[in-house]
Amino acid sequence: MIRVLLADDEHLIRGAIATLLGLEPDIEVVAQVARGDLVAQAVRDHRPDVIVLDIEMPGMDGLTVAETLPGHAVLMLSSFGRPGYLRRALAAGVRGFIPKDASADELATAIRKVSSGGRYLDPEMAASAMMAGESPLTERERDALALASRGASVGEIAVSLHLTEGTVRNYLSSAITKLGASNRITAIHAAQEKGWL
Structure with a gap:
């Protein structure tokens, strides 16, 4: 059995x-x-x-x-x-x-x-x-975007990932650019749709 x-x-x-x-x-x-x-x-x-x-x-x-x-x-x-x-x-x-x-x-x-x-x-x-190909996101970009998708602020993401707020903003900006999105929300939706988050 x-x-x-x-x-x-x-x-x-x-x-x-x-x-x-x-x-x-x-x-x-x-x-x-x-x-x-x-x-x-x-x-x-x-x-x-x-x-x-x-x-x-x-x-x-x-x-x-x-x-x-x-x-x-x-x-x-x-x-x-x-x-x-x-x-x-x-x-x-x-x-x-x-x-x-x-x-x-x-x-x-x-x-x-x-x-x-x-x-x-x-x-x-x-x-x-x-x-669909590989995800263009680095592990840190994905982590930052995943936390943002749960409603975390830049400050909360920084604390959670042990980074500075400026570094978090850079990761989020990079993710938005790589996904061809206009803002954080559309980047989150694009990544979720592909299963990258």
Whole structure:
């Protein structure tokens, strides 16, 4: 049996996926959590073969969770097909990435493939990621823009990143320029749309 941990904050979706996977003769859902920050403990408690993560969750997003689980078989299940998400997931060692609108059969196939050490990528998502290219943002520009997207002021960003306010303004200005945006808000939207934040 392939032991699966499901992490998704949408109770109805999580329950439906668990029910559908329960119909598979070789797959057993051993745990379900609704928050990203609960995944690590559930992994320790239940020792799943495959961890299925949603991207958008409270506590900790799925991509950040995946980065904390090196060596584990992780499959991202997301309604967001943003190219940057796929690239970030692959960089974190995620073995599979499929959309939430995939069929139950496709999800079961992906779980089997990931469990056996293979990779499973949705073809449309993979093609979009290849066409979009790499993020032009440096890590610091991305960090500053991410904090700004949460409403942090320049001063708050400076404190959080241990930088001067002038340096933060430079990073934000550079990010705005690289994204071809007219201001911080449009830069944030552009980066989010590509999955770079």
